[in-house]
Amino acid sequence: MVGDLFLKNFLKLTIQFYSGKTQLKIARRTRKKVIAMPLPVGVELVFAAGATPIFPCRIGDYSSMPFLRIARLYQNLFGWNLLTRGIKFLRPFVGTEFFSEVIDQFLINLYKTYEYYIDYAENEGAPLDACFGTRLLLGAIWPQLKNIHATLGYGTRCNWFSKVFEEISEKQPLVLIEIPNVPAKHGEEMMIESLKIVIDKLEKITGNTITNESLRKQVLIANKIKENYLKILEIWSKERIRLHPLTYTNLLSLLHIAFTDFLCNPKFFNQTLQQLQQDLQKIPKNGGYDTSDMPKLILVNAFGGYEPHLPEIMDNLGGRLLIADWEVLKVLTPIKTQGDMIENYASALLQFEAAWMDNSTLVDRYISIASKYDVDGILFNSIYGCKSITPSLRLFKERLLETDLVLVDIGFQNIGDNYEQLKTRIGAMLELIRERKA
Numbered sequence: 113m114v115g116d117l118f119l120k121n122f123l124k125l126t127i128q129f130y131s132g133k134t135q136l137k138i139a140r141r142t143r144k145k146v147i148a149m150p151l152p153v154g155v156e157l158v159f160a161a162g163a164t165p166i167f168p169c170r171i172g173d174y175s176s177m178p179f180l181r182i183a184r185l186y187q188n189l190f191g192w193n194l195l196t197r198g199i200k201f202l203r204p205f206v207g208t209e210f211f212s213e214v215i216d217q218f219l220i221n222l223y224k225t226y227e228y229y230i231d232y233a234e235n236e237g238a239p240l241d242a243c244f245g246t247r248l249l250l251g252a253i254w255p256q257l258k259n260i261h262a263t264l265g266y267g268t269r270c271n272w273f274s275k276v277f278e279e280i281s282e283k284q285p286l287v288l289i290e291i292p293n294v295p296a297k298h299g300e301e302m303m304i305e306s307l308k309i310v311i312d313k314l315e316k317i318t319g320n321t322i323t324n325e326s327l328r329k330q331v332l333i334a335n336k337i338k339e340n341y342l343k344i345l346e347i348w349s350k351e352r353i354r355l356h357p358l359t360y361t362n363l364l365s366l367l368h369i370a371f372t373d374f375l376c377n378p379k380f381f382n383q384t385l386q387q388l389q390q391d392l393q394k395i396p397k398n399g400g401y402d403t404s405d406m407p408k409l410i411l412v413n414a415f416g417g418y419e420p421h422l423p424e425i426m427d428n429l430g431g432r433l434l435i436a437d438w439e440v441l442k443v444l445t446p447i448k449t450q451g452d453m454i455e456n457y458a459s460a461l462l463q464f465e466a467a468w469m470d471n472s473t474l475v476d477r478y479i480s481i482a483s484k485y486d487v488d489g490i491l492f493n494s495i496y497g498c499k500s501i502t503p504s505l506r507l508f509k510e511r512l513l514e515t516d517l518v519l520v521d522i523g524f525q526n527i528g529d530n531y532e533q534l535k536t537r538i539g540a541m542l543e544l545i546r547e548r549k550a
Contacts, residue, residue, distance in 0.1 A: 132170035168252035172225035244417030358427035471504035489518035496525035
């Protein structure tokens with residue numbers, strides 16, 4: 113698995129992912145307004161307004177990691193190619209164990225950052241019965257109020273989201289995208305009017321104008337990013353893959369978060385994803401990993417938060433994990449670029465809302481994606497405090513009676529709370545899948 117670190121484009125994504133604080137400094141130096149992004153929905157609007165979108169949970173204190181500091185400095189001086197060559201050159205001298213520790217440190221720092229944000233939110237009075245994602249978002253935004261000029265919010269079916277945005281609006285500007293859930297024609301008219309209000313607010317915050325062409329330009333780049341993302345998901349489902357299965361799931365976890373703000377640089381993100389998916393399709397002779405005997409599971413849902421050790425648990429038990437929420441919610445669906453871009457964007461927002469407008473529709477979407485990638489089972493993430501998606505468990509059980517998919521319900525409230533229980537439940541599930549296939 114250590115060898116995966118030397119794949120240049122994987123390394124580029126990793127370093128950029130952990131550079132949230134640096135990206136904030138660049139935005140401040142270039143006098144760009146910073147907009148916090150809880151979800152990837154609306155990211156094209158923020159870029160079209162000349163602002164920098166950022167997922168607050170990426171603004172962790174990762175500067176203490178010596179490898180990250182040195183790698184970033186080396187990259188700035190000599191470029192990505194020489195950085196990768198330099199790391200490969202050092203490998204025989206420092207040993208494989210050194211790079212294993214580097215990977216562990218990346219993950220440990222990420223988990224510690226998440227735990228810090230959860231504690232911060234609770235100390236600031238966040239409701240203890242709120243879902244993990246809500247508490248994480250609040251804990252990540254509060255310390256960054258001086259660096260963030262506004263937050264992009266959403267009027268959706270999630271009650272906790274509404275509470276979060278209410279809390280945020282008391283301390284900083286909130287740009288709320290109200291997405292109606294009403295019949296087609298009337299809904300389109302309401303969505304267009306709502307979108308015009310959002311654009312007007314972004315223009316006032318940034319001092320820039322969002323034109324039809326500036327939005328089209330960002331949508332064109334975003335569509336390419338979505339295309340490459342989908343190809344990476346497709347490659348994951350194959351029986352022979354280039355990356356170690358655990359590395360691949362960690363990549364999907366990284367992309368799930370990185371897609372929220374395009375790592376503050378859509379051109380870089382698009383180019384790196386394009387090159388990465390091309391790398392992943394080239395499996396060296398006598399290389400790669402045979403995953404034909406590894407049961408495949410899809411996580412339902414990821415965007416509300418999940419146990420970060422889950423990929424490791426799955427790998428230790430001989431399974432593979434798919435994280436594909438953005439495809440389920442149709443966020444990876446290309447946006448039309450011909451004609452009026454406000455109308456096109458309004459249509460895309462309605463499509464996103466329609467994908468999870470009710471639990472019946474959402475269950476159908478997850479089962480559809482599970483079928484597309486030929487997974488064997490569903491890992492249902494019962495997030496404590498979730499009043500929208502967690503209640504869909506009963507529907508899942510009913511619908512899966514019509515399929516060959518296996519389902520296991522896992523509870524989640526805080527990191528590390530039920531580690532042993534997870535191992536037991538997932539282990540039993542994988543054994544059942546293997547017995548069925550035997």
